[in-house]
Amino acid sequence: MRYIRDHWQGKHALIYALLINLVGLRALLLFADRYTLPPFIADRTDALMATILFIILGHGVVFVWQVVGVLCATGQQTSSLSGIWTVVAYGAIALCLAFTALSIATSFRALAPERFIVVSPTALEDARARQYTLSLSPDGKRIHIAGIFTLGMTQKLTALVDQTPTVTGVVLHSEGGHIYEGRGVAYLIRDRKLNTYVFDTCKSACTTAFIGGAKRHLGPNAQLGFHQYKLELQTPFPQYDLKGEQEKEIKFYRQQGISEDFLAQVFLAPSSGIWFPSTEDLVRSGVVDEVVGGE
Secondary structure (H helix, E strand, C coil), X not given: CHHHHHHHCCCCCHHHHHHHHHHHHHHHHHHHHHHHCCCXXXXXXXXXXXXXXXXXXXXXXXXXXXXXXXXXXXXXXXXXXXXXXXXXXXXXXXXXHHHHHHHHHHHHHHCCCXXXXXXXXXXXXXXXXXXXXXXXXXXXXXXXXXXXXXCCXXXXXXXXXXXXXXXXXXXXXXXXXXXXXXXXXXXXXXXXXXXXXXXXXXXXXXXXXXHCCCCEEECCCCEEEECCCCCCCCCCCCCCCHHHHHHHHHHHHHHCCCCHHHHCXXXXXXXXXXXXXXXXXXXXXXXXXXXXXXX
C-alpha cells in the first residue's frame, strides 16, 4: 500500500516512475489482456465479462494511478532539464494511451459475434480424420487406407486392426502426409505381420507404410513415389531435423530388406518433385515382392 501511495503522490523518481510504474507495468497489462480471450476463456459471454472487468481494473483504475503518479513526479522536477522530462513524460503517457486503446479495440473485435468461433475440443481431430478413410473389405481380410496420412491415423488403424482379427493385409492409396504417421502405420503393419498392396498411387509417407508389409504387392499400373521430406511451415523450424528423419526411414527400409543401391537414390528427388521407380527396379531392389493382377 505504501508503494502505491508513494507513486500516487509523486514520491518516486521520475525515471523510475516512467520506466517501471508506467511503461513496464503497462506492457505487462497489455500482454496479460489476451488471457481474457479465447482459447483461454472458451465461452463468449464469460470472455466478454472477463474482458470488461480487466479493462475497468487494468486499463481504468491502474492506468489512472500510473498517469497521476508520473504527472506528480514530473511536477516535482527542479533540474534544468525539467522541461525536457515533462515532454518525455507526456509523450510516454500518450503512447501508452494509444496502445491501450488499440488493445481494447482488438479485444472487442475478437469477441464480436460474427467473428467469435467456438472451437470444439474434438474439432481438430475431426478435421484430420476427414482427410482419410479406413474401410474394411467385404471378406474382412484387408483394410483400405485412402487419403492423407494425418495425425491420429495410426491410432485409429490400430483400433480397427484390433477389432478385426481376420485382417491379413492393408491396401494403400495416398499422396502422402505426415511422416510420423507414415512411420507409425509402417511399424504397426510390420509388427502385426500384415501384407501391403498398392493398386493405384502411393507417395512419400505412404511408401514407408507400404514397405512395412511382410509381403509387398504392386498392381500392374501402380506407382510408388519417393522424394525428400519438407516442412509445411511458413517460417523455419531449426530444431526439426529433416535429414535425421530421412535417415530413420533409410534404416527402416534397410531392415525390411531393401537394397543399398535403392537406398542411395530414395531421397535424391527434391521435395517439389517425385521419383517413380519402374516396377522392374522395385522388384529387383526388394521393395516389391510380387506384381499382382488387381484387387
